[in-house]
Amino acid sequence: GAVVSQHPSRVICKSGTSVKIECRSLDFQATTMFWYRQFPKQSLMLMATSNEGSKATYEQGVEKDKFLINHASLTLSTLTVTSAHPEDSSFYICSASDSGVTGELFFGEGSRLTVL
Amino acid sequence: QQQVKQSPQSLIVQKGGISIINCAYENTAFDYFPWYQQFPGKGPALLIAIRPDVSEKKEGRFTISFNKSAKQFSLHIMDSQPGDSATYFCAAPSPGGNDYKLSFGAGTTVTVRA
Numbered sequence: 646g647a648v649v650s651q652h653p654s655r656v657i658c659k660s661g662t663s664v665k666i667e668c669r670s671l672d673f674q675a676t677t678m679f680w681y682r683q684f685p686k687q688s689l690m691l692m693a694t695s696n697e698g699s700k701a702t703y704e705q706g707v708e709k710d711k712f713l714i715n716h717a718s719l720t721l722s723t724l725t726v727t728s729a730h731p732e733d734s735s736f737y738i739c740s741a742s743d744s745g746v747t748g749e750l751f752f753g754e755g756s757r758l759t760v761l
Numbered sequence: 762q763q764q765v766k767q768s769p770q771s772l773i774v775q776k777g778g779i780s781i782i783n784c785a786y787e788n789t790a791f792d793y794f795p796w797y798q799q800f801p802g803k804g805p806a807l808l809i810a811i812r813p814d815v816s817e818k819k820e821g822r823f824t825i826s827f828n829k830s831a832k833q834f835s836l837h838i839m840d841s842q843p844g845d846s847a848t849y850f851c852a853a854p855s856p857g858g859n860d861y862k863l864s865f866g867a868g869t870t871v872t873v874r875a
Contacts, residue, residue: 651804677861688850689805689865738804742861750795750861752804 647673647743651753658729659761666724666756668739674719675741680712683736683755695722729760765853767866775874780838782869784851787832794827794834795863797850805850809836841873 648671658664668678676697681689693714694702701714711733713725722741726733738755766785774780784794795810811818811825811834818825824837838845848870852863 649804679862686868686870688867691862691864694862740861749807749810750863752797752806755802755804757802 647671647741647749647751649739649741649751649753651739651756653756654754655757655759657759657761660730661728663725663727664729664758666726666737666739666758668722668724668741668753670720670741670743670751673741673743675722675743676719678716678722678739678741679750680714680722680724681738681740683738685736689738692724726758729758731760734758734760765851765864765866767851767869769869770867771870771872773872773874774841776841776843778841778873780836780841780845780871780873782836782849782851782871783833784835784853784866785831785833786853786864788856789853790856791854792827792829793854794825795852796823796825796836797852797865799848799850799868808849838871841871843873843875846871846873 650669652667678695680692682692683689691704692707695714695716697716703709716722736755740750740752742750764787768783793812796808797805798808799805809820809823816827822839827834848868850868851866855862855864
């Protein structure tokens, strides 16, 4: 299947700093990517839909000023957690579709954020 | 997001046994029901999916059964192996969303004992 790469896989930062997570589709173009958040032993919660060349669409309850999403190209979306606090510590996962080639949704390996 | 109800929360099965996980959905824009497998510390990986012009799809030891009238679908893992021990998530397209905006079930942790 198609490959989606996330970087970094783990990041530890101090409270108040900002952290950027990258999501890349390695062998296909993705006009739409999705960002999820997952707490331990819980399901994936959709945070936002990232659209290439336009603003992201955020789910209800997700602070758009806290979680900045940029989808600058057909192969790259970034999530920036601004002024991170311990409660932002979580597993962040991106996904992308291959725009109908297979009709499937492919996930990255996830990024573990720990805010001290 | 639509609600996708998944059960059981966890199950333990002996090697060689059958694991069965059930999901029910409320509404969906169209019929596409994937199952994802997730190992600890890793992202979910697509295991098997059904686009129900058929009521059942089988890939190796994994089978999806779909009941459109009941709005239910299930995953059967035949001849369960210790390597199948993982968390499994069902998903369904969110109403009004595009092809790939999925709502996930709560997950089922499967433990296969040797």
